[in-house]
Amino acid sequence: MIDEELVQLLTPEGERVSHPEYASTLSGEEILSFYRDMVIIRRLCNESTSLQRQGQLALWAPVQGQEAAQIGAGRALAPMDFTFPTYREHGIAWCRGVPPEDMLRLFRAVSNGGWDPQKYRHSVPTIVLGNQALHAVGYAMGVQRDGAEEAVLTFFGDGASSQGDVLESFVWAASFNAPIVFFCQNNQWGISTPMSTQSKIPLYHRAHGFGFPGVRVDGNDVLAVYEVTKRALESAREGGGPTLIEAYTYRLGAHTTSDDPTRYRIDAEVEVWKHRDPIERVKSLLVREFKIKTSVFDDLAAEAEALALKLRDDVLAMDRPDPRSMFEHAYAAPHPLIDEGLRDMVELGVGGGAH
Amino acid sequence: MIDEELVQLLTPEGERVSHPEYASTLSGEEILSFYRDMVIIRRLCNESTSLQRQGQLALWAPVQGQEAAQIGAGRALAPMDFTFPTYREHGIAWCRGVPPEDMLRLFRAVSNGGWDPQKYRHSVPTIVLGNQALHAVGYAMGVQRDGAEEAVLTFFGDGASSQGDVLESFVWAASFNAPIVFFCQNNQWGISTPMSTQSKIPLYHRAHGFGFPGVRVDGNDVLAVYEVTKRALESAREGGGPTLIEAYTYRLGAHTTSDDPTRYRIDAEVEVWKHRDPIERVKSLLVREFKIKTSVFDDLAAEAEALALKLRDDVLAMDRPDPRSMFEHAYAAPHPLIDEGLRDMVELGVGGGAH
Amino acid sequence: MATQTMTMAKALNEGLRAAMEKNKKVLIMGEDVGKLGGVFRITDGLQKDFGEDRVIDAPLAESAIVGTAVGLAIRGYRTVCEIQFDGFVYPAFDQIVSQVAKLRKRSDGVYTMGLVIRIPFQGGIGAIEHHSESPEAYFAHTAGLRVVSCSTPNDAYWMIQQSIEHDDPIIFCEPKSRYWEKGEVNLDQPPNGLFDAVVRREGTDVTVVGYGSTVKTALRAADTAAQEGLSLEVIDARSLAPLDLETMAASLTKTGRLVVVQEAPHTASVGSEIVAALSERCFYSLRAPGVRVSGYHVPYPPTRIEEDYRPSVDRVLDAVDRVMGFDS
Amino acid sequence: MATQTMTMAKALNEGLRAAMEKNKKVLIMGEDVGKLGGVFRITDGLQKDFGEDRVIDAPLAESAIVGTAVGLAIRGYRTVCEIQFDGFVYPAFDQIVSQVAKLRKRSDGVYTMGLVIRIPFQGGIGAIEHHSESPEAYFAHTAGLRVVSCSTPNDAYWMIQQSIEHDDPIIFCEPKSRYWEKGEVNLDQPPNGLFDAVVRREGTDVTVVGYGSTVKTALRAADTAAQEGLSLEVIDARSLAPLDLETMAASLTKTGRLVVVQEAPHTASVGSEIVAALSERCFYSLRAPGVRVSGYHVPYPPTRIEEDYRPSVDRVLDAVDRVMGFDS
Ligand SMILES: Cc1ncc(C[n+]2csc(CCOP(=O)(O)OP(=O)(O)O)c2C)c(N)n1
Ligand SMILES: Cc1ncc(C[n+]2csc(CCOP(=O)(O)OP(=O)(O)O)c2C)c(N)n1
Numbered sequence A, B: 001m002i003d004e005e006l007v008q009l010l011t012p013e014g015e016r017v018s019h020p021e022y023a024s025t026l027s028g029e030e031i032l033s034f035y036r037d038m039v040i041i042r043r044l045c046n047e048s049t050s051l052q053r054q055g056q057l058a059l060w061a062p063v064q065g066q067e068a069a070q071i072g073a074g075r076a077l078a079p080m081d082f083t084f085p086t087y088r089e090h091g092i093a094w095c096r097g098v099p100p101e102d103m104l105r106l107f108r109a110v111s112n113g114g115w116d117p118q119k120y121r122h123s124v125p126t127i128v129l130g131n132q133a134l135h136a137v138g139y140a141m142g143v144q145r146d147g148a149e150e151a152v153l154t155f156f157g158d159g160a161s162s163q164g165d166v167l168e169s170f171v172w173a174a175s176f177n178a179p180i181v182f183f184c185q186n187n188q189w190g191i192s193t194p195m196s197t198q199s200k201i202p203l204y205h206r207a208h209g210f211g212f213p214g215v216r217v218d219g220n221d222v223l224a225v226y227e228v229t230k231r232a233l234e235s236a237r238e239g240g241g242p243t244l245i246e247a248y249t250y251r252l253g254a255h256t257t258s259d260d261p262t263r264y265r266i267d268a269e270v271e272v273w274k275h276r277d278p279i280e281r282v283k284s285l286l287v288r289e290f291k292i293k294t295s296v297f298d299d300l301a302a303e304a305e306a307l308a309l310k311l312r313d314d315v316l317a318m319d320r321p322d323p324r325s326m327f328e329h330a331y332a333a334p335h336p337l338i339d340e341g342l343r344d345m346v347e348l349g350v351g352g353g354a355h
Numbered sequence C, D: 001m002a003t004q005t006m007t008m009a010k011a012l013n014e015g016l017r018a019a020m021e022k023n024k025k026v027l028i029m030g031e032d033v034g035k036l037g038g039v040f041r042i043t044d045g046l047q048k049d050f051g052e053d054r055v056i057d058a059p060l061a062e063s064a065i066v067g068t069a070v071g072l073a074i075r076g077y078r079t080v081c082e083i084q085f086d087g088f089v090y091p092a093f094d095q096i097v098s099q100v101a102k103l104r105k106r107s108d109g110v111y112t113m114g115l116v117i118r119i120p121f122q123g124g125i126g127a128i129e130h131h132s133e134s135p136e137a138y139f140a141h142t143a144g145l146r147v148v149s150c151s152t153p154n155d156a157y158w159m160i161q162q163s164i165e166h167d168d169p170i171i172f173c174e175p176k177s178r179y180w181e182k183g184e185v186n187l188d189q190p191p192n193g194l195f196d197a198v199v200r201r202e203g204t205d206v207t208v209v210g211y212g213s214t215v216k217t218a219l220r221a222a223d224t225a226a227q228e229g230l231s232l233e234v235i236d237a238r239s240l241a242p243l244d245l246e247t248m249a250a251s252l253t254k255t256g257r258l259v260v261v262q263e264a265p266h267t268a269s270v271g272s273e274i275v276a277a278l279s280e281r282c283f284y285s286l287r288a289p290g291v292r293v294s295g296y297h298v299p300y301p302p303t304r305i306e307e308d309y310r311p312s313v314d315r316v317l318d319a320v321d322r323v324m325g326f327d328s
């Protein structure tokens, strides 16, 4: 256990541990399907990194190390819940059904979003740190006004927890008793800024100061993340108001493919966290407790591989958009400057897609 | 006692009570001088309200009911400490030595500030809710870099406690262990917004979530406010980092002279708080314990009266500024648009002061 | 035709009421908008009639007022945010520029940013600092937003309803110094499209463009100028982004002379845009350069001297003289 | 004369180093400015040499970065705030507009707002959204601020030092697409005053004004135009507020034709101001209206198509053709 306050149901070695308040409700089949999601997300993430290295993406924000946090949270959602992600929630997007290629449109720099947020009930990525937390509270206020039994789940990092918008969202969530769960992935770093610059004490304590519960969960333990998130979402749906979940985890990779973490963190730290790998511990459990055979794992790896290859194909097929598309959807209604810009562009002979 | 967490050393009836952590260190003479400050501030405030009613001020932000909070805090300051007020800290300004007429320049609409903030070590009033909390933390970071044994005291209201800037200032103060005390006057209202809209739990709890101490003090008990603030300032000066003080008090008057509180709050509430008047309870103590004679109170009242009359004279003598003064101090160095504006104004025949 | 005389404040109140009656998804949110009815009483009585769920008293945080309105828009609501005074919109600037203005685009048209941000703007009421600002240029510059301003009770009544119905996010600037002035409101039909400029007074010598508070200043200047035999055409821009350049250009083709009157300082302002855009459209008609009468390039002064900062009739007339003095 | 060839990024780094050596009160504050040296490495090595108290890694909150720098200024420090990317300056907008710009005035000249806000701005590096914005007009419009932009390593080296020494708050816009381009830096003396525009190439037919990234675009256009027998005079505005209108007007008096090139959208922009101000000053010299080549009025597009959004050599030449096509 990393600290006593941490909710953990599975040790890094894959041993079950009991917790006074939470117990795993998952069957072996379900755990295997969680494992599958994590394996796929890691594989897709690796593929994306190499696509970026090969010049096929402008940027990539890896999720390695945070698979349990995201799959645990994402699988705890009910279909009608709504999610507000940052730029790194690939695992959540996966759970919501967003096609992998859509997740990469932003990073291929062919879209500022990438998917239909209403269709998947998963908002477009928010890059400005913290902005989405307020959107989530507002959406939750809408849910309240509709009298719907739905919850909202929003994501931010340890770094973003210092932004005024995140902190104001705590004030509002408490004030309106909004059906929202704040999911903070404390991956210990905000680019080069260590967690200790944002707070000297665990982040989940913040919630208490605003008058709602905060829980720290082992973010590398998919069983624990699932139970904690599920309970918080249920509470939100039932009128119990907001919860802050701090998923204590680690960003195994670089901040993004533009980042060079060797400048600011030591290998030893990364090594420690590699031993806490979120995927390995579930595998141990599956092997030991549920006697899952090697062939099953091999099949899943093959499935992930196939998805990665498909992703690669899909990405390579993503053409440069028609420049004229920049004028679409900037406004809902006709606007003279849109007409003027489009006319100028066409007169300049610009148009058409890939080149 | 209003609630168990509240630090109180003097009941509304003027009886001393003991507290496990704080004891009054003040002599009778000192208490009398605190009483004097409160009486004067109330009198000056009433004078300002009537000046406004008579059309001599554009606006006035009354401080009635909050005299103990402000004089208790203001008197706890060491000369080299620095303070960052809102628009309502007339009692603090008084303690810092700001001439009363200077406090009214803003409200007579002849200045956007009113006094020399470096001379009195009391910053200019901040009207945009919460902005000053960050200035205070920055100033405190400067104190740290100078290796000085000084503390910074900043003020905000229950309403402003919801602003991102105030909340970010908590993050920074904790992160840098800055020598700062946050003094929140929870006067129960932010214009028409009740405290319950900002938080369902007492505000001082917020500090704990950010990793530093928070204390709730009876803001109508000048003895308690003084001790709590003094200790927090000392701790800051000695490297103990930030403290949040929530002074639980009440705005007896309107938000400002433009406000009509009958639209949103009931008389009964005001009546309850009138019985907790911060001045009366000290007077009871002075009479009973220190046998202060009526003539002394009469003399103080007369002194306050004289100051009020002088204030009135000073305000009436404040002429409309020369319009050309708007170009002064907008920039430190020459600027073509300043020269151009001034030239245009002079060509239009504008200039000179009162009319 | 049902008409009624009322103040601009009342017209806004009635316009909001009409919009709320028409569409259950319309909400009002802001500081003190409930029991108090807002510091200018624009929302007076609405919470009583529509309930606390539709007229929402906000905690004191502007970024959150706008940020939650974005979330409500995603959920299908249309929130009218009240910013208490112009100088307090800046804490919400990030949400407005990075989210309100861009989310439709980012979502490829899936999200409708149905929200209106009402800002009592400009000076003239003798307030203290931050209560008299003219922030419209910041929003006009921002792609993804639209910015409008009313100058009469009739426009106030209709433009607020048109803004709420519109599918793009709208910054709605209300000239607070005109809140208490009365005018006729036609309750049957809107006078114009939301983005149309309107000729308030016809004239032949100089085109004077104003908006919000400065329309009246321009009309007064036209009165005075008329006595000196000069005929000013006064245009109320109404929409600051997009600008109705057609209406302005038509006037300029006739007069050849342009004066723009605004309270904001002139650098990179709406006035700059009007002058620059019309100098391009009307190059051959222009008999003098377009001239701006603006607030000076200083922080808004203490209000005992604000009338020397705000464009006065004298300053407008001085500008008119200047453009008349050019010969070409 | 000691000169050295270096990139703009290195020149900024050396300029910051020189300023820190000269004045112990100079601090650097921002996200990742310490060990990482900033995401663009502009502050590389400075924390190592000047310590964590002078090169401060900030918690992730821009309003606080600027707000605490204000407090540090009151205490007598001079903080250079690094905003990581243009699109992240908006959370600090309130502090910049309401405090940084106004505190000297509010304190009647007692406070010196000694701070510089460095913003890597404009696009062209293929980044994702919010990393390619041109927010300069917002600041140019704001009384109390000054806004400058460098376009060469030599200017970068000197202008950052001049900005730090200056007693007014300065928004320092760095064209991130030019960070890695090399140029000669004269280590002995500054080339110009901080607020001077500079003629980068002399010409007689059309005056082309750019700043930051667009200076090079303008120079390239001038090369091409020269082949067609057209002589463009290219001015680097350098100071966006205040503008050095004298230098521009002098050029315009000669050429009679003006094109302004900026990445920001044109409405109420610095380009609008240049066109409007010069149309007034040079009315009789103008042979064509001033024309702006700007970003389009849309949110910055996905960067696979950003070169169709940013002013290109083609678009500049097209504008040149347009102003040449006017006859008067
Ligand atoms: C307002 C704002 N400031 C700065 C940035 C640049 N930035 C992007 S990610 C990042 C670090 C965020 O750290 P954290 O919140 O912990 O999330 P993580 O990247 O670790 O998932 C920064 C500073 C930004 N996107 N938005
Ligand atoms: C950013 C901002 N928003 C709105 C206002 C308008 N306003 C002035 S005072 C006030 C209420 C403040 O309440 P509180 O912080 O409790 O202080 P109090 O007035 O009670 O002393 C409001 C909303 C403001 N000054 N600044």
Ligand SMILES: [Mg+2]
Pocket: A157, A158, A159, A185, A186, A187, A188, A189, A190, A191
């Ligand atoms: Mg992180």
Ligand SMILES: [Mg+2]
Pocket: B157, B158, B159, B185, B186, B187, B188, B189, B190, B191
């Ligand atoms: Mg209050």
